[in-house]
Amino acid sequence: MKKTQYDAVIVGAGPNGLAAAITLQQQGLSVLLIEGKQTVGGGMRTLELTLPGYAHDVCSAIHPMALGSPFFATLPLADFGLEFIHAPFAAAHPFDDGSAAFLSRSLTDTAEALGNDAERYRSLIGPFADHWEALASDSMGPLRFPKNPLLMAKFGRYALQPADVLVSRFQNPRTRALWAGMAAHAIQPLHNLASSAVGLMLLAVGHRKGWPIPKGGSQAIADALATYFVSLGGEIRTGVWIEDLDDLPPHKVALFDVTPRQLDKIAGNRFKKSYSNQLKKYRYGMGVFKIDWALDGPVPFRSADARSAGTVHLGNTFEEIAEGEWKTSKGQHVETPFVLLAQQSLFDTGRVPEGKQAVWAYCHVPNGSTQDMSRQIENQIERFAPGFKDRILARNTMDTQAMETYNPNYIGGDINGGIIDIRQLYTRPVLSLSPYRTSLKQVYICSSSTPPGGGVHGMCGYHAARLALQDIFGIRIPRL
Secondary structure, three states: OOOOOEEEEEEOOOHHHHHHHHHHHOOOOOEEEEEOOOOOOOOOOEEOOOOOOOOEEOOOOOOOOOOOOOOHHHOOHHHHOOOEEOOOEEEEEEOOOOOEEEEOOOHHHHHHOOHHHHHHHHHHHHHHHHOHHHHHHHHOOOOOOOOOHHHHHHHHHHHOOOHHHHHHHOOOHHHHHHHHHHHHHHOOOOOOOOOOHHHHHHHHHHHHOOOOEEOOOOHHHHHHHHHHHHHOOOEEEEOOOOOOHHHOOOEEEEEEOOOHHHHHHHHOOOOOHHHHHHHHOOOOOOEEEEEEEEEOOOOOOOOOOHHHEEEEEEOOOHHHHHHHHHHHHOOOOOOOOOEEEEOHHHOOHHHOOOOOEEEEEEEEEOOOOOOOOHHHHHHHHHHHOOOOHHHEEEEEEEOHHHHHHHOOOOHHHOOOOOOOOOOOOOOOOOOOOOOOEOOOOOEEEOOOOOOOOOOOOOHHHHHHHHHHHHHHHOOOOOOO
């Protein structure tokens, strides 16, 4: 690698690496962004995985936080080609009787469809949706005194509850099931403390911003971020793997969009032993088994609402989903797993040949599992969409090992960068009020293994870069 002097070097061009690079470059520094793959994106890549002409998102597909991110909201990404599409419903949750609960932009429409739980739902989610910007500012970052303490106190009162406790607010099985699907995005047992946090955030942002689909695929987000970064004067090098700090060109600070395990391999011999030991104790959560299909037409859901949703949660009742997530966390493979399905090409028709569909789905599996869950996932889809299997033209599967090979940040197939339970909600990757700092002054971590955790929002990168600007360059920028 050319030995040019840089103010900052970022390793890893996922959403957080890109966010860190942009934040530093906006201050006029010389910034190099290094990516091991041939293209930037991390979890935001779109490839033809099944048949020619079918564009599939390799990992992230629907992006609830793309419009809800305080950092992304400051960027002119539309000027750099990024367009979003909204399905009629952000998400749907079909049932065995052919009906479905749904999440729409309208709080009223979503609540009224929940029958006798309408007011309970509205009173729980409404305040967070109405004040999304304030909630996101205070919750999507490190632990600190909030700008809006009353709102955060109200949010914390519910977010810290186990999802299987908060569900007791609801009487209608439809509401309870809708809640289970949202909470299961946290990829942990629903009886865990703080397992309600992710579900509350997803519902609130859904009503405020929707769950947008990037036109052309998730790669469009990465490309817009990268193009904007370069327009500011930043430099990107792809196809370069960093295995040791000595592999980096001269720099004043380095930020790593990697998980604790990788960071310890790269720099552990220079970290204080106590810090290295904490990285080694970092815990990873359940993995995923993912399938992409090329279909000869739309998924034939019995529910019209499910046919109108960008994301579909398949698991029927709260009890079924909770049991499956608990068993999976204990190392078991279940026959009727919770399946998260995305049908982006139903609304972004340019991704596929006319009349065809590209569909994406995964279920949770034990970390490191190599068991093929194709049968179980396809049976679960067929349960709510009879005739689905007859429309399959081709499929591509990825077990946890394939996921980690594709993106080394997905340790054991964990796409969240480590379990986001009460022990690692804010103390990720270590117990510290400044979790982005390491024991080396010039090295920071900016991945989803730092607060606020997984998702395409760039907030981990922004917070790490903001801290580095202050520590290394004496530059203070406003807190978002």
